Amino acid sequence: RKEVEQDPGPFNVPEGATVAFNCTYSNSASQSFFWYRQDCRKEPKLLMSVYSSGNEDGRFTAQLNRASQYISLLIRDSKLSDSATYLCVVNGDNYGQNFVFGPGTRLSVLP
Amino acid sequence: NAGVTQTPKFQVLKTGQSMTLQCAQDMNHNSMYWYRQDPGMGLRLIYYSASEGTTDKGEVPNGYNVSRLNKREFSLRLESAAPSQTSVYFCASSAGGSWPGELFFGEGSRLTVL
Numbered sequence: 001r002k003e004v005e006q007d008p009g010p011f012n013v014p015e016g017a018t019v020a021f022n023c024t025y026s027n028s029a030s031q032s033f034f035w036y037r038q039d040c041r042k043e044p045k046l047l048m049s050v051y052s053s054g055n056e057d058g059r060f061t062a063q064l065n066r067a068s069q070y071i072s073l074l075i076r077d078s079k080l081s082d083s084a085t086y087l088c089v090v091n092g093d094n095y096g097q098n099f100v101f102g103p104g105t106r107l108s109v110l111p
Numbered sequence: 112n113a114g115v116t117q118t119p120k121f122q123v124l125k126t127g128q129s130m131t132l133q134c135a136q137d138m139n140h141n142s143m144y145w146y147r148q149d150p151g152m153g154l155r156l157i158y159y160s161a162s163e164g165t166t167d168k169g170e171v172p173n174g175y176n177v178s179r180l181n182k183r184e185f186s187l188r189l190e191s192a193a194p195s196q197t198s199v200y201f202c203a204s205s206a207g208g209s210w211p212g213e214l215f216f217g218e219g220s221r222l223t224v225l
Contacts, residue, residue, distance in 0.1 A: 042218070043218050046214070101155075
């Protein structure tokens with residue numbers, strides 16, 4: 001089993017739709033969690049960190065369920081510019097040396 | 112703001128040739144990383160350097176060597192390239208320490224080994 005698994009995608013949604021991405025991780029000792037965004041043929045960039053209480057940044061909401069080892073990302077009112085691959089990233093220890101990346105889920109927002 | 116700069120951006124090698132990927136960051140970060148990205152595999156850690164003067168193996172170190180030249184620079188060397196090393200390589204840095212914080216990536220180096 002992979003350490004971090006994500007919905008296989010791709011997701012094709014119309015503008016204005018709400019879309020949810022799921023991610024599960026296998027290391028119960030994982031300490032920190034992130035969503036990164038990667039545009040086609042570009043480098044990954046941090047979208048948001050994921051906190052235990054859940055957090056929101058504009059149209060984006062991230063949730064963490066430690067008991068189920070599950071992370072989610074919700075995008076409301078999708079824009080064409082949201083088209084990208086979304087990477088779930090889990091850090092397995094306290095010292096920042098073990099970022100584990102999921103394979104990513106590709107999103108295409110259609111006009 | 113340059114951030115993380117890696118060179119070259121594109122390279123084609125023949126099997127058995129050697130090359131070095133260069134990476135430099137100007138954010139005074141302690142930790143630096145080399146990842147490779149292959150379709151359907153996600154990013155996989157090759158080597159990392161928690162601080163100047165230290166390097167450690169990641170998930171897929173075979174066929175690679177690294178040098179943390181100083182706090183700013185972290186290079187990745189392929190001594191004898193193989194077709195299996197065809198990939199996109201990303202250098203990254205982070206502040207390091209007890210909170211991992213954000214990873215900042217370079218633009219990537221696309222390597223093809225024939």
